[in-house]
Amino acid sequence: xxxxxxxxxxxxxxxxxxxxxxxxxxxxxxxxxxxxxxxxxxxxxxxxxxxxxxxxxxxxxxxxxxxxxxxxxxxxxxxxxxxxxxxxxxxxxxxxxxxxxxxxxxxxxxxxxxxxxxxxxxxxxxxxxxxxxxxxxxxxxxxxxxxxxxxxxxxxxxxxxxxxxxxxxxxxxxxxxxxxxxxxxxxxxxxxxxxxxxxxxxxxxxxxxxxxxxxxxxxxxxxxxxxxxxxxxxxxxxxxxxxxxxxxxxxxxxxxxxxxxxxxxxxxxxxxxxxxxxxxxxx
Amino acid sequence: xxxxxxxxxxxxxxxxxxxxxxxxxxxxxxxxxxxxxxxxxxxxxxxxxxxxxxxxxxxxxxxxxxxxxxxxxxxxxxxxxxxxxxxxxxxxxxxxxxxxxxxxxxxxxxxxxxxxxxxxxxxxxxxxxxxxxxxxxxxxxxxxxxxxxxxxxxxxxxxxxxxxxxxxxxxxxxxxxxxxxxxxxxxxxxxxxxxxxxxxxxxxxxxxxxxxxxxxxxxxxxxxxxxxxxxxxxxxxxxxxxxxxxxxxxxxxxx
Numbered sequence: 308x309x310x311x312x313x314x315x316x317x318x319x320x321x322x323x324x325x326x327x328x329x330x331x332x333x334x335x336x337x338x339x340x341x342x343x344x345x346x347x348x349x350x351x352x353x354x355x356x357x358x359x360x361x362x363x364x365x366x367x368x369x370x371x372x373x374x375x376x377x378x379x380x381x382x383x384x385x386x387x388x389x390x391x392x393x394x395x396x397x398x399x400x401x402x403x404x405x406x407x408x409x410x411x412x413x414x415x416x417x418x419x420x421x422x423x424x425x426x427x428x429x430x431x432x433x434x435x436x437x438x439x440x441x442x443x444x445x446x447x448x449x450x451x452x453x454x455x456x457x458x459x460x461x462x463x464x465x466x467x468x469x470x471x472x473x474x475x476x477x478x479x480x481x482x483x484x485x486x487x488x489x490x491x492x493x494x495x496x497x498x499x500x501x502x503x504x505x506x507x508x509x510x511x512x513x514x515x516x517x518x519x520x521x522x523x524x525x526x527x528x529x530x531x532x533x534x535x536x537x538x539x540x541x542x543x544x545x546x547x548x549x550x551x552x553x554x555x556x557x558x559x560x561x562x563x564x565x566x567x568x569x570x571x572x573x574x575x576x577x578x579x580x581x582x583x584x585x586x587x588x589x590x
Numbered sequence: 591x592x593x594x595x596x597x598x599x600x601x602x603x604x605x606x607x608x609x610x611x612x613x614x615x616x617x618x619x620x621x622x623x624x625x626x627x628x629x630x631x632x633x634x635x636x637x638x639x640x641x642x643x644x645x646x647x648x649x650x651x652x653x654x655x656x657x658x659x660x661x662x663x664x665x666x667x668x669x670x671x672x673x674x675x676x677x678x679x680x681x682x683x684x685x686x687x688x689x690x691x692x693x694x695x696x697x698x699x700x701x702x703x704x705x706x707x708x709x710x711x712x713x714x715x716x717x718x719x720x721x722x723x724x725x726x727x728x729x730x731x732x733x734x735x736x737x738x739x740x741x742x743x744x745x746x747x748x749x750x751x752x753x754x755x756x757x758x759x760x761x762x763x764x765x766x767x768x769x770x771x772x773x774x775x776x777x778x779x780x781x782x783x784x785x786x787x788x789x790x791x792x793x794x795x796x797x798x799x800x801x802x803x804x805x806x807x808x809x810x811x812x813x814x815x816x817x818x819x820x821x822x823x824x825x826x827x828x829x830x831x832x833x834x835x836x837x838x839x840x841x842x843x844x845x
C-alpha cells in the first residue's frame with residue numbers, strides 16, 4: 308500500500324471532505340441549475356470570502372477570533388448573504404436577478420476592505436481562494452459531515468416539494484405547497500455547502516462544482532432522477548481525480564478539480580453529438 | 591351524474607377584481623353545476639385568466655365570494671379534488687430534465703403530503719393517468735422531446751392523477767396544431783361523459799369548443815351569457831358583436 312492518501316492524516320482529511328463535497332455540491336446544484344439561478348453560488352461564495360477575511364483580520368490580535376475556525380464566520384456571512392438575496396428578490400420583484408450582483412459586489416467590496424485592514428494576503432487566504440489539500444483539519448471534516456447529514460435529510464424529505472417548486476411554482480401553490488419557507492431553507496443549505504466546500508475547492512471555484520457536473524449531466528440524462536445520479540458521479544469523479552492530481556503535480560486542488568469538471572463537460576458534449584450522429588452513420 | 595349532489599362544483603358570487611379604477615372583473619355571478627363541461631370564452635383582456643386565478647386563490651379579489659363544492663375558498667383544503675392545467679404549461683422550461691412519469695407524479699405531491707414518499711399504489715395511479723391520456727409509450731421520455739399536443743396531454747394526466755372532481759383548464763390548446771386540438775377536446779368530452787368529471791375550459795377559440803361543451807359562458811369583464819350550448823348558438827351572433835364590440839363570424843361545424 309504505497310498510496311499516500313492512506314498514510315497522511317491531512318490527505319485523509321482532504322479526501323473525506325472532498326468526497327462529501329463531491330456529493331453535496333452537485334445535489335443542490337441540480338436544483339439551482341434547473342431554476343436558472345446558477346449565479347447564486349457565485350454571489351454566496353464571495354460573501355463567504357468576506358466572512359473569512361473578517362475572521363482573519365480579527366484573528367490578528369489575540370482574543371476570541373484567533374482560536375476560531377474561519378469556516379464558521381464564513382458560514383455566518385454566507386447565510387446572511389442568502390437571506391439578503393431572498394429579501395432583495397422580494398424588493399425587485401420584476402428584476403429578481405439583480406439580487407445576485409448586488410450581494411456579489413457587496414461581498415467583494417467587504418472582502419477587499421477586510422483584506423487591506425489585515426495588511427494584505429497571507430497563505431491562509433490564498434488557500435481559501437483556491438483550495439488546498441494541506442489545510443483541511445479534522446474539525447473541518449466533522450463540520451462538513453454534519454452539514455452533509457443536514458442537507459441529506461432536507462433533500463430526502465422535501466424532494467417532492469423541491470422538484471415541483473423548481474418545475475412549476477404556480478402548480479405548487481395550487482397543490483397547497485408552502486413554497487416560501489422551502490425556498491428559504493434551500494438557500495440556507497446552499498450557503499452552508501458553499502462555505503464548507505471552501506477549503507477544498509476554494510471560494511473562486513466553488514460554484515463550478517455546483518454547476519459544471521450538472522451542466523454535463525443535463526446533456527445526456529433522461530429525467531430528473533438520472534440527472535441527479537449522473538451529476539453526483541461527475542462531481543465525485545472530478546473531486547477524486549482532482550485531489551490526486553493536485554497532490555502529485557503540486558497544484559492547488561481548486562484548479563485541478565474544476566479543470567477535470569470542464570473535461571467531463573466536454574466529453575459529455577462530444578458524446579451527445581456522437582450519439583446524435585449515430586443513426587445517420589448506421590444507415 | 592350525481593343528481594343526489596345539488597351543491598355546485600364552483601359558485602362565484604358578486605366577484606369583482608380591479609387595478610385602480612379599471613375593473614378587470616365586474617360583479618361576476620357564475621355557477622358550475624356538478625358534471626357540467628363549461629366553455630368560458632372571451633376576447634384578450636376580458637379577464638378570463640384573472641377569473642381563474644381568483645377561483646384558485648392565486649389572486650385575491652377585492653370583493654365577492656368563491657366556494658368549491660359548497661365550501662368557501664378560505665376554508666377549502668381538499669385541493670386534490672381540483673385539477674388545474676395552466677396557460678403557462680405551454681411555456682414551461684422545455685429543457686427541464688423530467689420524464690413524462692416524473693411530471694405526472696407531481697400531481698400527487700399535494701395529496702401525499704410533506705415528508706412522505708410515493709407508494710406502489712401511487713405508482714399505479716400515475717401509470718393509469720398516463721394511459722388515460724394515451725401517452726403510455728412515452729412514459730420514460732423527457733417532456734421536452736414531445737410535441738406541444740403531447741405535452742398538453744401529459745399536463746392533463748398530471749391534473750387527473752389525484753382523481754379530481756373538477757378540472758380547470760386555462761387556454762390549454764395554445765401552440766397545439768389544429769388536428770391535435772380536436773382530438774384533445776374529444777378526450778375532454780369523454781372524461782366528462784364517462785368519468786363524470788366537471789370541466790371548466792377557458793379559451794378564446796369559440797368555434798371548435800362549442801361542439802364539445804355542455805354550457806357556454808361569455809366573459810368580457812362582465813359575464814354576458816351563461817347557458818347551454820344550443821341556446822348559445824342561436825343568440826351567438828348578436829351576443830358576440832355586443833361582447834367583442836364588432837361583428838364576429840361564428841363558425842358552424844356541421845358534423
